[in-house]
Amino acid sequence: MLEKFYSHPLKNLNTFGFDVSARCLIRAYSVPEILQLRSDRDFACGKRLVLGGGSNLLFTSDFDGCILQPLLQNISPEDDTDARVRLRVGAGVAWDELVSRCVERGWHGLENLSLIPGTVGACPVQNIGAYGAEAKDVIEGVEYVDLDSFTVKYLSNEQCRFGYRSSIFKKELKDKAVITQVLFGLSKQPRYNTSYGSLSEMVKQLGGESLHNIRRAVVATRRGKLPDPAEMGNAGSFFKNPFVEKSAAEELRKRHPDMPSFASGSGVKIPAGWLIEQCGLKGARRGSVGVHPKQALVLVSYGGGTGGEVLALAREVCQAVRDKFGVALELEVNVV
Ligand code: EPU
DSSP states (O other), rough: OOOOEEEEOOOGGTOOOOEEEHHHHEEOOOOOOHHHGOOOOOHHOOOOOOOSSSSEEEEEOOEEEEEEEEEEOOOOSOOOEEEEEEEEEEESSSSHHHHHHHHHHHHHHSSSTTOOSGGGGTTTTTOOTTTTTEEGEEEEEEEEEEEETTTTEEEEEEEEEEBBBBBBBTTTTTTTTTEEEEEEEESSEEEEEEOSHHHHHHHTTTTTTTTHHHHHHHHHHHHHSOOOOTSSEEEEESBBBOOEEEEHHHHHHHOOOOOOOOOEEEEEOOHHHHHHHHHTOTOOOOOEEEOOOTTTTTTOOSSSSSSSHHHHHHHHHHHHHHHHHHHOOOOOOOEE
16 A cells, blocks of 8 residues: 655665655555556646665755655566566566575576665666676566556666666656666576676586676675675765777876776777875865775765765765876766
C-alpha cells in the first residue's frame, strides 16, 4: 500500500547523511500504486524527485516538493535456458543484494559491479560502472512509468542511449520517468572480465577465475579505497573522469609524463582522482568536509557539515584542476 509522510527526514535516505527533510515522501510498492499518483495532489503538482538509495545525491537544502521511493522488490527469472537467463528485477531491490544472488546462482555479468551502493532502479540512470564493466553490458531493457502520460513504457538497451555514467534518464527523461523494472540478460557460461588494473592478479591469488573470486577481489578493492557511507558520508565518485582529445592529452603528457590515461572512443580519459591529487588536494579538509585521503575523486563528510560546504569544496577542486591542467571536471553526483 502507498505510504505517505509529510516533513520527512532524509538523513537516512542520502549517503552523505545530511540532515535535511522533504515536504512529502511517498513509498510505492507496485506499478498500480505509482499510476495512482496521477491524482495525488502532492505528487502531481510541484517539484518531485525519484529516490533510489540516495547514494548519488547531494542535498544542499530541504527538498520543497515530493520524493517518490519506488520499492518494487521482485527478482524474477524469465526465459531461463541452459545458456542464459533473463531476470526481471524490481527498482527497489538493493543493487548488491542482486549481485550477491546472481553470483550464488552462477549467473555471469554483474560480479564486477559488486558492492556498488544504491538500488536496481538507479543503475540504468547513470549506467553504473566499475572494474571494467558497466550496467549497460547486461541491461536488455528498462520499464518505467512515464510521468507525462502516466502509462507504462519500455525502452530497449539501445533506446536507453547509455554512455559513460549517462543515459536518456539523465537527459531527455530527467524527472519524467519512474523506473519500475530492469531486465538483465545474464550468461550461465563462464565469461570473466578481469582486465581492469590489478584485478586479474588479485583473482589469481584467491585461487583463479570464478564468480566468487571476482566478487571477493572487487569487494576487497572497494573496501580498501572507497569510504563506507555507514562510517563516513559520501556519494562515491563526486566527479566523472574527464574526456579530452588525443592532441590535448599529448600536450598534457609533455608537461606531466607520468599522467595515467585510458583510450576512450576518439579521445582519452584521464582519472579525475589523479588530477585532483596532483593539485595537492587529496586528503584536504575544509571544516566538516573533505577530499577522501585514499581516493581523491570522492568527497566526504566527517559529520555535522552541509551539502553547501561539499559544493563549495567541489568548486574549489574544479577551479584547481582547471588552473593547473586546463581540464574541466564534470560532477557525477546529482546536486538537489
Ligand atoms: N588515481 C590517483 N589518485 C587517486 C585516485 C586515482 O592517482 O586518488 C589514479 C591512479 O592512477 C589509478 C587511476 O586513477 O590507477 C584509476 O583509479 P581507480 O581504479 O580507483 O578508478 P577511477 O577511475 O578513479 C573509476 C570509477 C569508480 C570505480 C573505479 C573502478 C568514475 C568517475 N569512477 O574511478 O566509480 O569504482 O573506476 O572501476 O568513473 C563511482 O562511480 O562512484 C565509483 C566509485
